[in-house]
Amino acid sequence: MNTAAPKKPSTEVVKEASMLKQKVMIDENFTRLSTSNEDGRKVVSTFVPGNLNELLMCFDLDRNFPEINALQNGMRKKSGRLIMEAERNGQSEDVCTYVKSDLGMIEQGNIGPTGEKLPDPDVLLLSYTGCFTFMKWFELVREKYDCETIMLHVPYQADGSITQNMRDYVVKQLKDDVIPTLERVSGVKFDIDRLRGYLRQSQQAEDDLVWILQSAKNKPSPIDAFFGGVYYIGPIFTAFRGTEAATEYYQTLRGEIEQRLADGLGPVTPEGDFGKEKFRLVVEGTPNYTNFREFWKMLYDEGAVVVASSYTKVGGVYDLGFRHDPDNPLESLADYCLGCYTNLSLPARIKMLTNYIEDYQADGLLVNSVKSCNSFSAGQLLMLREIEKRTGKPGAFIETDLVDPRYFSAANVKNRLESYFQMLEQKNATQAA
């Protein structure tokens, strides 16, 4: 008889070399940001989807990512307090919790997740406009810092493809507005060959990332492409894409995963090696960062591994073929912004997730919906229904939040997931019989 309560995630986390390397990269960037203002380095704040990291590096700008600060605060259990601060200052309960975490942090002295001060930005670059909240977010930040703002308008891929017109339109903005403003703010002249050099690095890292994510097609999968995937996309979606450090990171990671494949091992979890793979899932939606490990544990305890996810594509859908191209630098930056997952239409997202279920031999789709995220969560129920219809595989739908700890109801999420896994088990057993 088992009367023991389920064990909590252990505090000792198992880490591989790539994880340690990434931690150093992130910590160094926060430390660098903490002295940007006093050392006279110019700072840009920008968002993950459609970010122009390589271009920004051409102007020697330090890169600050408010979304990353919010999620890092979430993972470090600091976001709840910050969100309440923002609400005290008038932000509604329905506002995106990334925004509130950031605004609350700014109000409380702009001390970042690592405890180091974050810099005042010199320029805000909005390089993806599909998320309406991003615009409002930066309007509020601009009001606070009274700094330059660049808005790159990225047309929505309504018909599921990028046309030459759309590409030209983005390139024109890069030439006429984005680059001249960055030159003026930074005092650095734009050098296209420098950009080509960074893009060459990006390309290499992107090849490795795609190999890594597609390794989940193996059975058992050597990676978890959502919970583990969040770590894997860390460098390439943020301040490091285009750097040698990022390229090295992906080489190291690829080496580790090649070894896991050769050894027939499953993913690494915070509690060590994954047990027997029982269920393979595709996940749509964002992670919950305040209870990240607890949420992950609910899956790996049941033998569920995520083999593909849309979240690991929000900063670039590389597995559909896109690579940054040093030979066509500005055009490929345009294609990158136009192609990010959040800029895809619902039919395109449905097609992509349907293909994932088939290509990765998944048992079903899990949607983690965030009520306060209007751009990412809208239409998810419709997507679920349509994907179920096309694949014949059942979906599950849960609701949590990005970084507001008040909206993670562990008992309810667990209850639904357990029911879902038991249903899959029953179906699989019936099919096998």
Next chain:
Amino acid sequence: METFIGIDLGSTTTKAVVMDDNLQVLGRGITNSRSNYDVAAEVAKQEALLNARFHLFRQSLDGVSALDGRLDDFLDQLVRDFRLEQFLEQLIDLERTCIANADPERFGGETDALHEALAEVFRRLNKEAPDQFAPGAQRKSDFFRDIAGSRYLAVGETVANESSLSFDHVLNVYDRSIIDVENRISEESLSDKLLRALDRTFAAYDDLSAASDAVHAPIREVLETPLEETFVIGTGYGRARLPFSKDHIRSEILCHGLGAHVMYPDTSTVLDIGGQDTKAIQVDPAGIVENFQMNDRCAAGCGRYLGYIADEMNLGLHELGPLALKSTRNVRINSTCTVFAGAELRDRLSLGEAREDILAGLHRAIILRAMSILSRSGGIRDQFTFTGGVANNGAAVKALKQLIQENYGELTINIDPDSIYTGALGAATFAQRAVADGEVAQVEN
């Protein structure tokens, strides 16, 4: 004999079903989930096993000529007498616990007066107890807490007034005692209690004394037949609290799906409205769950909503449906939020709307929410089976039938009078299958 037991631990009530190896239901038991799921599971199981005994009594007494034509009446009387015995046993426990809690440390110089008052309260409660279990007596609930509680309050207030003692003191000792009493499981054997109840029943049928042996013999035989708990499966919200290993636990989705299939084999879509969950389940022709959806993050429009409304209106939960059915006009209630509904209810009352019309609107509001979860799960297919406690509420059923007709047309809608046991029935079926399929060779209980 071998039995297979399913226990469904809900947020409001805990249900159990006992089956034999031919998948025949022998007994059903229900209790309030209280704050102690272990006790609730045990009590529900004991109640189901007791109910199974009565089922077996009926079979074994079938040929007894002295009971010809009145076997049902006789057994109904025996049930009432057994309930009375059970009630009196718990009343003794409550009295002892109250006396122990009425200590000088808390009540100082008033302790003696309080003890005297308690003795008087319990003397009166004991005296009136048989009336509560008389034929045709109406009780607001079958749970000890509810029956004893409501009478204790009424009698206690009278006694306190008569003895010039503060009613708060009388109330205070009750509040301290009831949870302990409720969480204690009777140590007396079932047989002893049943045989005492049988004496009472015989006293009610004076012409039966000559047939005493003819009646007693088969009853004793049933009582001597051990009901072996071959395999137990738990489900429901509190299943993680059950003292069972993983092999003995199934999710309520699987259990409701299978339970509905067992009740109505042509079921395709199941709606279960429980205390804090609304579940829409699609099953295949074998009762295997194909898909399901549940309410997320918010329990608006679940069974608890009706409980809250009943409290707000000072009605018993089972009185809501019949009152709402008297409605003659539609009142639209927009909020399925339990707390807001209270405000809307008071607002409507102040506007002069009739209670029954408002109640009908509230029932429609929760069904509207269920309809949205049903469409999320893939819609309603023929046949449709409605389960859970709310399926016993006529007004909810009426609203549901109407909305199905409007949205899906003519469908077969199944509602079993025992629909509250659907999850436990599914769990018991899983228990029987686990052994029959050789999934579990070893009896672990």
